[in-house]
Amino acid sequence: MAPREARGEAVARELLPGQSVELLRELHLVGRDGNLHADSLRKLKQVNHLVQLLTPALLDARERHPEAALLDAGSGNSYLGFVLYELFLREPGSREVLYAVESRPELCARARERALRLGFERMRFVEGELSQIDGAVPDRLHVVTALHACDTATDDALALAVRRNADHVAVVPCCQAEVAAQLREQPRAAAEPWPLLWAHPIHRREAGAHLTNVVRSLVLTSFGYQVTVTELTGWEHSLKNELILGRRVHREHRGARAQLASLLSATGIRPKIVRELLPELIA
Numbered sequence: 001m002a003p004r005e006a007r008g009e010a011v012a013r014e015l016l017p018g019q020s021v022e023l024l025r026e027l028h029l030v031g032r033d034g035n036l037h038a039d040s041l042r043k044l045k046q047v048n049h050l051v052q053l054l055t056p057a058l059l060d061a062r063e064r065h066p067e068a069a070l071l072d073a074g075s076g077n078s079y080l081g082f083v084l085y086e087l088f089l090r091e092p093g094s095r096e097v098l099y100a101v102e103s104r105p106e107l108c109a110r111a112r113e114r115a116l117r118l119g120f121e122r123m124r125f126v127e128g129e130l131s132q133i134d135g136a137v138p139d140r141l142h143v144v145t146a147l148h149a150c151d152t153a154t155d156d157a158l159a160l161a162v163r164r165n166a167d168h169v170a171v172v173p174c175c176q177a178e179v180a181a182q183l184r185e186q187p188r189a190a191a192e193p194w195p196l197l198w199a200h201p202i203h204r205r206e207a208g209a210h211l212t213n214v215v216r217s218l219v220l221t222s223f224g225y226q227v228t229v230t231e232l233t234g235w236e237h238s239l240k241n242e243l244i245l246g247r248r249v250h251r252e253h254r255g256a257r258a259q260l261a262s263l264l265s266a267t268g269i270r271p272k273i274v275r276e277l278l279p280e281l282i283a
Contacts (some may be wrong), residue, residue, distance in 0.1 A: 004041065005038055006035060007035045008034075008035070011030065011034065011036055014036060014044060014045070016051065016052070016083075016087060018086070018087050019083065019086065019087060020086065023118070024044065026082075027077070027079055027082060029043060029044055043079060046147065046232060047080050047083055047147070048083070049232055050080065050145070050170065050172065050232060050243070051083055053170065053232075054084070054143070054145065054168075057143055057167070057168035057170065057245075057247065058070070058143060060167065060168070060247075061096070061143050061168065062088075062094075062096065064167070065142050066095050067096065068097075068142040069096070069097055069099065069137070069140065069141050069142055070084065070097070070098045070141075070143045070144075070145075071098075071099045071137060071141050071143070071144045071145070072084075072098065072099070072101070072146070072147075073101050073144060073145065073149055073153070073156070073157035073160065074101065074102065074130070074146050074147075074150070074153050075101060075102045075107075075125075076102060076107060076148075077107060077110070078100045078114075078123075078125075080145065080147050081111075081123060082111075082114070082115075082118075082120070082123075084098060085098055085120050085123055086120075089122055090120075094122075095122075096122065097122045097124060098122060098123050098124070099124045099125075099126055099136075099138075100123065100124070100125050101126045101128065101130055101133060101136075102125070102126075102127065103127070103128060103129050105127050108127040111123075111125050124137075130153065130156035130157060130160055131156050131159075137164075138164070139164060140164060141160070141165070141166045142166060142167050142168070143166060143167065143168045144158075144160060144161035144164075144166045144169045144170075145157075145169075145170045145171070146158075146170075146171040147171075147172050148172055148174040149171065150174045151174070151175050151176060154173045154174070154176075155216070155271065155272040155276065156272075156276075157169075157171055158171060158216060158219065158220065158273055159273060159276040159277055162220070162223050163277075165248070166248070167247070167248050168245075168246065168248070169220065169225065169244075169245070170243065170246075171243075171244050172232050172241070172242065172244075173213060173242060173244070176208060176209040176212040176213070177208070178212070179211050179212045179215075179271055180204050180207070180208025181208075182208075182269050182270060183198045183204050183207065183208055183269070184204060187199075189267070189269075190268045191266070194266065211263075211267060211271075212271055213244065215263065215269070215271050215273060215274060216244060216271075216273055217229055217244055218259060218260040218263065219260065219273050219277060219278065221253050221256035222253050222254075222256040222257040222278070223248075223251075223252060224249060224250040224252050225246035225247060225248050225249070226246065226247045226248075226249045227244065227245065228244075228245045228246075229242065229243070229244050230243050230245070231243065257278070257281075260274070260278070264281055264282055270282050
């Protein structure tokens with residue numbers, strides 16, 4: 001089956017209300033021929049689905065914090081950031097600021113030039129690793145997102161959200177290799193029959209990714225977030241499709257912390273998110 005594309009009038013049907021073809025052309029998602037080709041269409045569907053799922057969080061942050069700080073972690077080309085800005089931050093009276101954090105200097109510089117050209121004055125581009133940005137972003141964040149931040153970069157985004165008391169967090173993990181490597185290196189760290197679940201490489205990769213995201217969800221819950229785990233979009237548009245949404249509702253959840261400790265003890269894994277935020281559970 002040929003990859004699906006959007007041509008002519010079909011392009012408009014892919015847009016969210018208020019979304020412009022001009023911005024998508026600036027982002028090189030819409031081609032010179034005015035069409036959305038296969039790769040761009042997949043990317044746009046992922047970004048737009050995430051924007052729709054983020055809308056309640058953004059509206060909540062705006063209502064309670066008129067000068068809310070939004071942060072896009074591992075922003076890459078900042079597709080998500082530019083779309084969010086056009087749809088939410090350009091509204092009359094909006095005072096939110098969007099921070100895009102990216103470790104690759106060439107992508108950061110390109111996005112900064114693009115924002116200047118578009119007049120997106122409340123976009124800030126921070127070059128560096130998430131764990132090393134210190135005072136470059138506010139001490140208090142309100143919404144933190146990470147779309148396909150690779151491997152432990154997702155953990156860095158979650159740790160940043162927790163430490164800076166983010167009201168909302170949304171991550172779509174990518175390439176969770178850390179735990180799979182731990183399972184390979186210590187295949188008998190867990191009691192039987194657990195090792196049967198990761199005896200083969202393909203099972204180890206899948207089990208590692210699943211365990212990673214279960215742990216991430218439990219960590220968020222233990223810090224007082226109400227967590228929802230769902231699909232971002234149809235699997236035909238992305239195989240990296242698991243979306244973790246968190247909304248902070250109270251300070252902590254001791255029951256979730258106990259469940260997390262039990263899971264870590266049973267499996268023998270030591271994910272980065274735990275080492276960063278709850279090291280006492282794996283001491």
